[in-house]
Structures are given as structure tokens and as C-alpha cells.
Amino acid sequence: MSLTTTMTDDAQIVKVNAERIDAAMAIQFKEDMRTETESGPDRVILDLSDVQFIDSSGLGAIVAAMKQLGSARKLDLAGLTPMVEKVFRLTRMDTVFDLYGTLSDATAPAGANS
Amino acid sequence: MVKTFACSFTATNLDARSGISSVVTQLRTLGIPGARVDEVQIALTEAVNNVVEHAYEGAAPGDVRIRGELYPERLWISIQDAGAPFPDGELPEGKPADVSVATENLPEGGFGWFLIRELASQVQYERTDGSNNLSLCFEIQVTSPPAKV
Numbered sequence: 001m002s003l004t005t006t007m008t009d010d011a012q013i014v015k016v017n018a019e020r021i022d023a024a025m026a027i028q029f030k031e032d033m034r035t036e037t038e039s040g041p042d043r044v045i046l047d048l049s050d051v052q053f054i055d056s057s058g059l060g061a062i063v064a065a066m067k068q069l070g071s072a073r074k075l076d077l078a079g080l081t082p083m084v085e086k087v088f089r090l091t092r093m094d095t096v097f098d099l100y101g102t103l104s105d106a107t108a109p110a111g112a113n114s
Numbered sequence: 115m116v117k118t119f120a121c122s123f124t125a126t127n128l129d130a131r132s133g134i135s136s137v138v139t140q141l142r143t144l145g146i147p148g149a150r151v152d153e154v155q156i157a158l159t160e161a162v163n164n165v166v167e168h169a170y171e172g173a174a175p176g177d178v179r180i181r182g183e184l185y186p187e188r189l190w191i192s193i194q195d196a197g198a199p200f201p202d203g204e205l206p207e208g209k210p211a212d213v214s215v216a217t218e219n220l221p222e223g224g225f226g227w228f229l230i231r232e233l234a235s236q237v238q239y240e241r242t243d244g245s246n247n248l249s250l251c252f253e254i255q256v257t258s259p260p261a262k263v
Contacts, residue, residue, distance in 0.1 A: 023163045024127035053152075055159045056229060060222035067218060083152040090232055091225045092213045 001028040003036050008107060012040040015047040021058030029058065033065035042073045045106045049079030054087050063093070074098075078106035117144060117184045125166045125175040125195065134159055137180055137191075144184055145256040154189065154252055157233040160226035161193050161248055169197025169246060184254065188235075192249040199241045205248075208232075 002017040014036055021029055037044050046062065048054075054062075066075040078100040080088065088094040100106035119140045123133035137158065141151045158180070165178050179194040200206070208227030213220060231237060236251035 020131070022127070022131060022159065023166065024131050053155065053159075055156065055163060056223065056225035057163060059225060063220050063222045067220065067222075071217065082149065083156075086152065087156060087229070090229060091211065096213050096217075096220060 001025050001032050003032050005036055007041070010041055011043040011045050011107065012037065013045045013047055013103065013107070015049075016051055019050060020053045021051055021061060022053065022055045023057040026057035026061040030061040030064045030068075033061075034068055037065070037069060037073075043076065044069060044073065045076045045078050045100075045103070047078050047103050048084055049081070049103065051084055052081055054084045056087075056091075059087055059091060059093060063096075066097070076100065076106055078103045115186070118182060119144075120179070120181045122177050122179040125162075125170045125178050125197070127163075127166055130159075130162045130166055130178065133178065133180065134162060137182065140182065141189075146184075146189065146254055147257055150252070150254060153233045154191065157230045157250055157252075158191055158193070160230050161250065164226060165193065165195045165197060165246070169195045171198070173197065184256075186256075187254060189252045189254045190249055191252070192247060194248075195246050196244055197246065199246060200239065203241060205237065205239050 004015045004017060006013040006015070014033070018025065069075055076098045079102055080099055085099070088097070088099065119137070121133055121136050123129040134155065138151060138155050141154060142148070162178060166175070170176055176196045181192045183190045206227040208231040210228050211221040211224050230250065233252070234250040235253050238249040240247045
């Protein structure tokens with residue numbers, strides 16, 4: 001499992017450098033996320049653009065990664081491939097997270113009315 | 115015409131990953147559209163994860179045998195293992211997880227059977243001679259229609 005972090009002014013972007021988040025690596029992913037996000041900005045953006053497949057273990061690990069951030073911090077998801085988005089949609093987890101089509105959508109300044 | 119394929123592997127997470135990816139390669143070769151292959155892969159992965167986590171729980175991991183049969187409009191995938199039967203000999207209901215709860219109470223699992231039942235059009239289960247035989251059916255439109263007989 002490999003995660004790389006980029007800091008912006010107000011967010012930490014964590015990129016998942018793996019094609020799969022499945023049962024074989026779900027626990028590793030959760031632990032690596034804990035290490036990677038131990039401290040840092042309140043907003044963490046998980047860049048999933050390289051991930052071509054996720055199963056329910058991987059989904060659970062992303063939920064766990066959000067929970068371990070605590071209530072003051074937020075985990076947003078960016079760059080979901082169609083397959084990954086399908087799993088989030090089917091399980092209604094798309095209503096729990098803010099999903100962005102691309103990383104630049106996620107980091108774009110908020111709209112004029114906000 | 116029916117096209118069949120088969121593979122088997124030891125019930126560990128890593129062997130399951132390569133076994134499933136060989137099935138996925140087969141499905142693509144057979145002309146099943148990519149989005150449908152993704153859905154089959156999700157349901158198959160959840161079924162195999164259950165074998166690894168539950169059927170062989172507390173025992174040495176045994177074999178998982180997968181067999182596929184592609185008919186003109188449907189695909190049957192069967193998953194066989196020699197592990198423990200399902201509790202009460204019945205498949206889980208697969209209710210959707212409740213996600214409208216406080217963050218700290220969000221479920222981190224229990225999505226597997228819901229996904230299987232959502233994606234497969236039929237699910238059959240038989241316990242015979244100490245084996246679990248789970249069959250999943252998917253309606254399929256192959257990219258290049260099979261030649262008329």
C-alpha cells in the first residue's frame with residue numbers, strides 16, 4: 001500500500017497509489033491512513049483516481065479512515081472511477097461523503113454564493 | 115452455445131485476488147461489456163471474501179473453485195468451497211446498511227450480501243457432501259452477439 005500526501009493551504013491531499021483497495025489490503029490502508037493523517041488540516045481529500053476496484057472491505061476501510069479523523073475533521077473523496085463510484089452509490093455511502101469527480105473539483109475555490 | 119471456464123485457488127485474500135482477476139480476464143475475453151464485468155467482479159469478490167472470512171474461519175484455508183457458464187443472455191458463476199455451512203443453512207438476507215446515522219456509528223462492514231443481491235439477478239445455494247455451492251446469475255448482453263444457430 002502506498003499513500004502520498006500533498007499539503008495545500010487548507011487541505012491535505014492523500015493519493016492512493018494502488019489499483020485496488022480490497023480485502024487483502026484494507027487493514028493496511030486503514031493503518032496507513034491513520035499514520036498519514038495523524039495531524040494536519042481539518043480537511044483531508046482522498047484522491048482515488050488510480051483505484052480501479054474497491055470491495056466492501058475497502059469501503060469499510062475508507063469509512064474507518066474518516067471515523068479516525070474525529071469529529072472536527074472531514075474526509076472528502078475525489079477522482080472516483082466509475083466502478084468505485086458504483087460501490088459508493090449502491091451502498092448509499094455517496095450520501096455520507098462529499099464526492100468530487102476530479103481532484104481539481106475538490107480543491108476549486110467555493111462558489112461566489114458561499 | 116455455452117462457453118465455460120473454471121479456476122481454483124486457496125482461500126486467502128491474496129490468492130483470491132489473483133483468482134478473481136483471472137476470472138475477470140476471462141469475462142472480458144468473452145466479450146462481456148466492461149461495466150457489467152465490474153458488477154460481476156463486485157458480487158464475485160464479496161462471495162469469495164465471505165468464503166475466506168467465514169467458511170474457513172478458524173481452519174486452514176481450503177480451496178475455492180469457481181466455474182463460469184456463459185449462455186447467450188446470462189452468465190452463471192458458481193463458487194464452491196469445503197468450509198463451514200452458512201448459519202442455519204441459509205443465505206444472509208443482505209439488508210442495506212443504515213448510513214443515516216452519526217459518523218461514529220457508520221457501518222464498516224456488512225455490505226457484502228447486500229451488494230451480491232443487488233447485482234446478481236438470481237442467487238442459489240446448496241450444501242452437498244460437505245461443500246457450499248453458491249451460484250450467482252447475471253443477465254448479460256455480449257458486445258458481439260453470438261452467431262445464430
